[in-house]
Amino acid sequence: MLRTLVGFGAFGLFWGAWGATLPAVRTSSGVGDGELGIALLMVGLGALASMRFTGYLIDRYGGVVLPVVVVLFGASGVLPALADSVVTLSAALLLLGATSGATDVAINATGSHAEAVTGRPLMNLAHGIFSVAVVVASLGTAALRTAGADALPVLGGVGVVIVIAGVVVLAPGARENLRGSTEPKPKRRLEPVLLIFGGLCALAYVVENAWQSWSAVHLDTSLGAAPGLASSVPAVFAAAAATGRIAGNALLRRLRPVNLLVAGGAVAAAGSITAAVAGSAWLALIGIGVAGLGTSVCAPTIIGMAGAWAGPERRAGAISTVTTLAYLGFLLGPAAVGAASSVWSLPVALAGVAVLALVVAALGPVAARQVEREPAR
Template sequence: MLKTVAGFAAFGLFWGAWGAILPAVRTGAGVNDGELGVALLMIGLGALVSMRFTGYLIDRYGGVVLPVVTVLFAICGVLPALAGSVVTLSAALLLLGATSGAMDVAINATGSHAEAATERPVMNFAHGMFSVAVVVASLGTAGLRAAGVGALPVLGGAAALIVITALVVLSQRDTAQAASGSTSAQPAATGDARNPRADAEGSVRGRLEPTLLMFGVLCAIAYLVENAWQSWSAVHLDTSLNAPAGLASVAPAVFAAAAATGRFAGNALLKRVQQVQLLVFGGLIAAVGSLVAATAGHPWIALVGIGIAGLGTSVCAPTIIGMAGAWAGPARRAGAISVVTTIAYLGFLIGPAAVGAVSSQWSLPVALGGVAVLAVVVAGLAPVAGRIAGAR
């Protein structure tokens, strides 16, 4: 469990620092808003290229993949600070996205394995640590920026901490694994005795793909809701509600802090409720919060709604990923999670752009109201997913 929590915290450390230091990266590269938007798309493209292959590597080589991709991620995280044009920035972000996607798959596979090995909920707690790290890194980077620190020292410092984490924590072999001689992802040699769907026969792949597609689409919708608020909450307060700049800038931190709280609470609730039930509750709470925030007439009411949305949506994606990993069984767990996270990442990418497109046609509150509808869809499809996959 320590490796899972440390991996998610390291991942959140970088992305929290990244969000706060992005204006300095933009200035250093000398790009305008349009060029920056194009460059940022490279992160998603790079991730989509690497995620499926990373799952194969974990299934083939096991836990050694996690520290390797973590170090590569840390190194590539420094590259955007060195960019001096839109071309070099795009190239740097493509590499950053590829290693980010690889680490995303690796830490989720490690978490799913920890859940199976300990028979205790881990994923929501680990994702909660990601959110905590995002909040801490965002606030810390904001303080460093106020003190005049540039992009290279900030991203270089974050990279150093991530490398230290990889060498000290992530490279260590789990005690349970050492005793059994297994790795975090075992090569597919035999079926999972607890899951007849995971027989290592030629027919498994045909039955596996539709179920994983279902999990992936459901997770993509959850990610769309999550990233829509993470990306547009400050803009909503600023442009829709004319909030002061300082108050508007707090909105993403409120969302991230609420997400951390929700994930820790969700991890505890999984000891008392089924995964499907938690997913239903999370989707409905996210819908209520999204609707409150989208229709609010005052910034403070919108912040309350954003916090509620963060609480609800926070448990959705990790619960879905945990369900997929449990269904796939140890022989194909990493590969299954890479399929789900790759599909889900499309929702993470599409979310902000979709909100922007709808907003340009109607208004931002209307677009964010549509996000509430998608949260209801997650809640509505959760029981269907549970029945099809036989989740418990």
């Protein structure tokens, strides 16, 4: 359990610092806005390239994969601060994305394995630790940037912390067997159940990242909020997500996962529609917080359900499939909102996000019934 929580904490520590230090990376590398946008695409491409392969490695080699990919992730996180052109920045972000995707799969597989071994819910708590680390790292990095720190000392310091965590905390459990047996497994087709789980998780991530990316813009442009209020919204959303995940983990001691998924989707839909149609910035802020509470439990619950369905022999491979599909939703969500807002308006586009949250709530029981009919073989 400790390895899972430390892994998620290290993951959130970097991404919280990354968002706050990105302007400094842009300045130090000397790229323009368009070039930065192209370079940032490399993060997603690198992650998509590594996630399925990481699942195979975990199913083949077990717990040793986690500390290796975390150490590589911590080291790769420093590279963007050393870039001096769009080419070197793109190469650094491609490597960062690959190690980030590998770490994402490894920590989720380790968390699902811990749930199966202990019989206790963990995934929502682990994702909650990630959200807490994002908030703490964002605020800490903002303070360092205010004091004049550049990208290299910030990302270098975070990288050192992550590498130490990988060596001191994660490596001692590297012999942990995350596989069902040491027998080689035959190749299997891509089961429809995993496509259902991956699709649901992608929708959940569309809702989550849409609000994370567009909430401040919504308050600023749609509602004319003061700059300080608008800029605080992502932190409010992240804090609500952390609260929802920690509370959701406790609720799983009393609720079935599918019930928590349905409730989370419904709450996310209510918060999303409130924020989208709000006539005041403060009401929208409340709605965004409610949306964060609800959507926060959806993705970790779905990933946990997929791991429980797959069983020990195929858990990592199943989770890598689900998280790869889900990552597509995470990447495409903000772009989809932007495209919809250009056709209609930003409030209308965000109201569509509420509809997607309702779809997650409605299809949760369908996925659960499909699992009962098609147990892993």
